[in-house]
Amino acid sequence: MPVCRDRCDACIPSQIWQAERPPYNSSVKIILGLESSCDETAVAILRGGQLLASEIASQIAEHEKFGGVVPELASRNHLVYAPRLLERATRAAKIDLAKVDAFAATSGPGLASSLMIGASIAKGLAIGFGKPYLAINHLEAHLLSPFFLEDRSPDPSRQTTVPAVAGRIRQAERPPAMTGDTPVFQRLQSEIKPSISLIVSGGHTMSVQVTGLADYRLIGRTVDDAAGEAFDKVAKMLGLGYPGGPEIEKHARRGNATRFDLPRSMLDSENFSFSGLKTAVRYLLPKLQGDFLADLCASFQQAIVDVLVRKTIAAAKRYDVDLITVSGGVSCNEELRRQLRDACDGEGFKFKSAEPWLCTDNAAMIAFAASLRLEAGFESKVAEEIDPNLALA
């Protein structure tokens, strides 16, 4: 048979499978999510609103010696870790793969060769078990993660029937995925209310107007470095480890945030810029002597927090919403969470942030986004390709 170079629908075998698969059953309960967009491999299983397993294998240590993520190495590692995590997650959740109702994976943005691993596994499982496949936008998963609430109600049935899991392979110095009760999200789409969502990660910094699930409008984004990238680059200049955010935060705790007057760029714009701040630190460093590390970390962190808080509050006022959410790795930062919450309280906005373990890359947020999408009637074709530059809106 000649090979079709246009990859038109008629020539893609998966279309045949999709046509033959039984119709989607709206009582879908168990969702398996995979995340492999960068240097973290993760698998999570969600049943209804309950997270049964969340496994993460970090590759940070392997990439650290190269000074950044090496895509070839990352994808090879995903191939090694993903099957192990699948095994661990199903064992922890006491779920047979055949019982899973839908398979989801990050389809972008991210490293192409890494995205392919998670997406191919999820597609293969969906095809093999005849279940729906959901391609999830990594940024949407971050954006929705503040809605994944922990139900702290003392429901004994929850705590006895589902064991809490804390599965991480070679995951150094980061909080375990779950340490106590199994997290449960309360209810769903009705909670994806009109809001301003600040997404701050290693690769992205954006402010988004959210009208409802899958209804997003980009308000502003960074024109150069992402906030997390600025933390990582400045940490490197200071001889601190990777990822830089937690390192800087640690030193900043005992520092004076007013000692160094660092720039807050583009305050009148809806976009963000952090490369001037990074350059200011670079020029300042050779002039410093003595014990300056804690004060510099605190001043740098405060410059970022000031910009993020100010622009987010301004956007919430401009777009007339009463809810602000924050997500992404940088939203682990306690000062950012505290100052944004205080600003929201002061200005009369409601505030939601993800639990810290849900802020950095994980598969629970992928499964959660998939569950919301599935419930709203979305489903992806297995022919849907990964997109390293996938946009949110």
Ligand code: KG4
């Ligand atoms: O969301 P994430 O895990 O990966 C991406 O999608 O990029 O974010 C990783 C970023 C890194 O740049 C890391 O330095 C930053 O989040 N980060 C923090 C903190 N924890 C992680 N930045 C500031 N303070 C933290 N506590």
Ligand code: ZN
């Ligand atoms: Zn991320």
